[in-house]
Amino acid sequence: xxxxxxxxGGDNGLAPIIAGGLQAIQEYGVEIAxxxxxxxxxxxxxxxxxxxxxxEIVHADQIVGMHEEPSAAVHARRDSSVVxxxxxxxxxxxxxxxxxxxxxxxxxxxxLFLGRLHGVRxxxxxxxxxxxxxxxxxxxxxxxxxxxxxxLYQFGIMGHAYAQGVLGLAExxxxxxxxxxxxxxxxxxxxxxxxxxxxxxxxxxxNVEGKDxxxxxxxxxxxxxxxxxxxxxxxEGVAALLLKTLEREIKRRPHATLGALLAKQAFRATxxxxxxxDYGGAALLGIAGIVIVAHGxxxxxxxxxxxxxxxxxxxxxxxxxxxxxVR
Amino acid sequence: xxxxxxxxGGDNGLAPIIAGGLQAIQEYGVEIAxxxxxxxxxxxxxxxxxxxxxxEIVHADQIVGMHEEPSAAVHARRDSSVVxxxxxxxxxxxxxxxxxxxxxxxxxxxxLFLGRLHGVRxxxxxxxxxxxxxxxxxxxxxxxxxxxxxxLYQFGIMGHAYAQGVLGLAExxxxxxxxxxxxxxxxxxxxxxxxxxxxxxxxxxxNVEGKDxxxxxxxxxxxxxxxxxxxxxxxEGVAALLLKTLEREIKRRPHATLGALLAKQAFRATxxxxxxxDYGGAALLGIAGIVIVAHGxxxxxxxxxxxxxxxxxxxxxxxxxxxxxVR
Numbered sequence: 001x002x003x004x005x006x007x008x009g010g011d012n013g014l015a016p017i018i019a020g021g022l023q024a025i026q027e028y029g030v031e032i033a034x035x036x037x038x039x040x041x042x043x044x045x046x047x048x049x050x051x052x053x054x055x056e057i058v059h060a061d062q063i064v065g066m067h068e069e070p071s072a073a074v075h076a077r078r079d080s081s082v083v084x085x086x087x088x089x090x091x092x093x094x095x096x097x098x099x100x101x102x103x104x105x106x107x108x109x110x111x112l113f114l115g116r117l118h119g120v121r122x123x124x125x126x127x128x129x130x131x132x133x134x135x136x137x138x139x140x141x142x143x144x145x146x147x148x149x150x151x152l153y154q155f156g157i158m159g160h161a162y163a164q165g166v167l168g169l170a171e172x173x174x175x176x177x178x179x180x181x182x183x184x185x186x187x188x189x190x191x192x193x194x195x196x197x198x199x200x201x202x203x204x205x206x207n208v209e210g211k212d213x214x215x216x217x218x219x220x221x222x223x224x225x226x227x228x229x230x231x232x233x234x235x236e237g238v239a240a241l242l243l244k245t246l247e248r249e250i251k252r253r254p255h256a257t258l259g260a261l262l263a264k265q266a267f268r269a270t271x272x273x274x275x276x277x278d279y280g281g282a283a284l285l286g287i288a289g290i291v292i293v294a295h296g297x298x299x300x301x302x303x304x305x306x307x308x309x310x311x312x313x314x315x316x317x318x319x320x321x322x323x324x325x326v327r
Numbered sequence: 328x329x330x331x332x333x334x335x336g337g338d339n340g341l342a343p344i345i346a347g348g349l350q351a352i353q354e355y356g357v358e359i360a361x362x363x364x365x366x367x368x369x370x371x372x373x374x375x376x377x378x379x380x381x382x383e384i385v386h387a388d389q390i391v392g393m394h395e396e397p398s399a400a401v402h403a404r405r406d407s408s409v410v411x412x413x414x415x416x417x418x419x420x421x422x423x424x425x426x427x428x429x430x431x432x433x434x435x436x437x438x439l440f441l442g443r444l445h446g447v448r449x450x451x452x453x454x455x456x457x458x459x460x461x462x463x464x465x466x467x468x469x470x471x472x473x474x475x476x477x478x479l480y481q482f483g484i485m486g487h488a489y490a491q492g493v494l495g496l497a498e499x500x501x502x503x504x505x506x507x508x509x510x511x512x513x514x515x516x517x518x519x520x521x522x523x524x525x526x527x528x529x530x531x532x533x534n535v536e537g538k539d540x541x542x543x544x545x546x547x548x549x550x551x552x553x554x555x556x557x558x559x560x561x562x563e564g565v566a567a568l569l570l571k572t573l574e575r576e577i578k579r580r581p582h583a584t585l586g587a588l589l590a591k592q593a594f595r596a597t598x599x600x601x602x603x604x605d606y607g608g609a610a611l612l613g614i615a616g617i618v619i620v621a622h623g624x625x626x627x628x629x630x631x632x633x634x635x636x637x638x639x640x641x642x643x644x645x646x647x648x649x650x651x652x653v654r
Contacts, residue, residue, distance in 0.1 A: 250590055262585055266573065
């Protein structure tokens, strides 16, 4: 299986991307097509031992910057790594495309060149979210900002398929993010989506609240792209706030500083539990092609895991299952 | 100044409410009207030293339970503590009403019996939110689930007035919760509200993201009641997840367990920084009367602080300033 990897995306340059791609070749037995500026890719590859037979370099001259306006950039720069990588999927020259670049541009390119699966009204970006007892999938976290109830219904179907195929759950429970557990709680959108999801061919578990999600009452959390984005970013912000406050309070106290040294491994393990890089990026669901959006800050491990997720999505035929579900 | 206090509300019975009310009398020089079942209140008062001159007992026979459907309960039970307390404000027999009871019932009673200030289209519940550098005010966190752009505009005006009057900020900066910092980011609702807020007579600082709010780029965060509710509950959930994960990782390691003992004070201080009870509950803004919704889990300190917030709202004429702002 060949996976196209955007060599020019991400905040940390080519090094972690090339390294992550090479690790994925070793661990998962995939082939990687590095997409981007040939000389820069060759230079990075030359510094590492690698098997040329599992590698292809696909030259793309242009770059879409991390902070550019996505849609305009994708329309204007047809020879950028994000457009070239997406078109490889379109032409079946790659089984999936992985990018840690400008996520808006990756979404825009996927919608523009791959299009949606038949019957899918809106795409959703699904990301795994750490809980006390493993992970759950949250979708949408930013592909479709304004949603209709039918969109949330389809997100339920798509999340269910992904949780089975990629997270390996036999009978995933699907919940709807709301402001209260009871059926009648929430916005008009959520109340209408609740009624639709009740009749969906999935295990619908009703509404869930943000405070309960860490205890993993459900495996899949359905929400609109605006709320999901706020949910993910708030989680990130609160985790950082708590760790920083704890650090400040520890530094103020000599005894505590010693204590924190002794507890260093525990702190490290806690951060690791909440570390996005283990989970390998967000999947764009509902699109006629497998596209994985890795975090801009991805290190080589995160890139490797994003490639694993892409491979699992292909292996488990997530696209086919979604197509079946939305018919 | 006399403040009506719902003696029958809250998850922990009368004891913390009576204790908090008595502490507030001592610290803030207010009078308290305890509203609820007379015998139960007298029994709790008899167990504590108190100044009868600063206390009134207003009998209300009925109770609205913590999990009852708010609107129906308030309509049906006119002799419940929440209705009687609200009507004391309506008749100017109390300057404000504080309740740790069923928050939906408190909101419903306020809207039904006090009504909104002239020109205010929807009420908002504003709560203070801990950050690395103090607190900010977030509104709405649940009074108006479905909002229009004009509602968010008015929440900006109301939040500004409250931050000046109760938080004591001379020139509060007001931000709009969105999925991106740039002006064009967010839902249709947010984009339209952004344009309105730009022309509001307040210091509007543009969009803010959940991940940035802990660093307090703004003093007031405006959002719709659905998103605000998800925001607050997610914060609560993530903080609990992080502390529990840390605890689990520490317990696994003998060295770390010793370390955590040494760092105990720092852990305690961290929890205190994030403790809702210091901040004294949420204020219902836009209503023709001062109503403070305390957390159901309030201890006596939280009740005392909720009374302080009520007093500050009265002293600073928040209602008058809001009325002026929305004209």
